[in-house]
Amino acid sequence: MSTKDNYYVTTSLPYVNGAPHLGHAMEFVMADVLARYARKNKKKVIFSTGTDEHGSKIAEKAKEKNMPIKELTDINSQAFKDLIKKLNISNDRFIRTTDAGHQQRAKLIWEKLKKDIYKNTYIGWYCTGCEEYKSEAHVKETNGVCPDHNRKYERLEEENYFFALSKYQGVIKEKIENSSFRVIPDTRRNETLALIRGGLEDISISRPKDKLDWGIPVPGDDTQIMYVWFEALMNYITVLGYPEHKDFADFWPANVQVIGKGINRFHTAIWPGILLALEIDLPQIVYVHGYINAVGGQKMSKSLGNAVTPDSIVDTYGVDAFRYFFLRHIPSYGDGDYSRERFEAVFNSELANELGNTVQRTTAMINQYQGGIIGDIPPAEHDIAEYIKHLENCHFDLALEVVWQQIRGLNQYIDEQKPWTIAKSGDMDHLKEVLAYMTSCLLEIGDLLLPFMPETAEKIITTFKSGVVAKELTPLFPRIESVK
């Protein structure tokens, strides 16, 4: 059983059929904030992320590129590792679903689930062009003809193993409703409840090996491999060494599992079903973030030519500016837009003008009036209950809003007190008091920013902590003079 001193947070595992995009980056950053915040509160933390590597799409991609599947996944998985490093993500683990450990444990889990697994015939509409089954609704919409290949869908059947998900719908619903299993935000929670109300059917969890053999073999049946989703979900516990490892005992259930809205049902309906069948606890929170769009809510995609890579933003503006923008200006409970213009506007007004300049003017005054010596710094005094509440609810945007209110408050204080006037009047004791108070505020702000912008927060804290300010300090965020 996880204790209140231990904290386990995960991201979903990106599927490695393409390069990392902004959505992946944002998810890593969000989970990282939670992990850093927990560590700051003296908890023992396991923060896990990784890559999902099986399934037909990967196999197809490799075939398309004429390269061994494993080689493709190695390359693509590495791209995610590189991004994680670039974003200053503090993950403790990085699991790949192709790891031997995961595969072994997935088989073990399959064995344990056997009481809820049965063999059945899957009947569906199959397009020989797409090489995949289409849903009943899709077939209806297209009048039984595949629009991509202009050929009729065939009625095909195959042997599959099924998982008795329907058995667990009552319990899942109850746990969501009584919030012992929290789905954040409410819109996603309602979505899942509606889904369950409509009835959860048993799901197919294997594929015949002759159609696809890039996957984990079903134990005791070498004609079948596990369906990629079924096995990928298990990473959240295999990475802890389920069932026998101490980490599993110490850290499960997860405190927060961060996912994107597109995979909600897998994490709030199917995943709980698996856990209930294994007779282990559900995660405490599944937090579902939204998508990042281009200006005007337009979808960002390579084919539209409006896709922006995380790398390009970080390289231009720095990692903390990146983290700040996506945490504060993409609504934590919804979708948001990214554009270079918006990013730069935010960078200048909030990071350069407000935060950066406040630090700058404070150090400048301490240097000019007191030779860099601050003196006794009073303890922090602001009420941060709101900040804490927002973080506990994964409301990253509002938590940062609280910090910025403090920064604005400090600027107002400075203009009211006018330390430069006090300096001229010669009341050096009063001046010292005012400057020390300003310092105290900035130290508190630095502390609150630690989970969000680790490097910047560190810089602010080391600037003031010793009680002596260095002579030459470079601005935290130099203004961007845009060439328009």
Next chain:
RNA sequence: GGCAGGGUAGCUCAGUUGGUUAGAGCGCAGGACUCAUAAGCCUGAGGUCGCGAGUUCAAAUCUCGCCCCUGCUACCA
């Protein structure tokens, strides 16, 4: 089609159980200052609260109809 959530200042959004001149940030304009990254502070302009009807002494807030947007609708991950 069904279910859910939206449409509020140029932009991004707040608006608690219906109640005095509808709010914030950005952007814009003006002012006083000078410690600072020409940053910060103060003041101001700007909205028939999607459209139409209804309930009410009173509606952005409730009811009905219509228009528009987004998500989910279960086996692509």
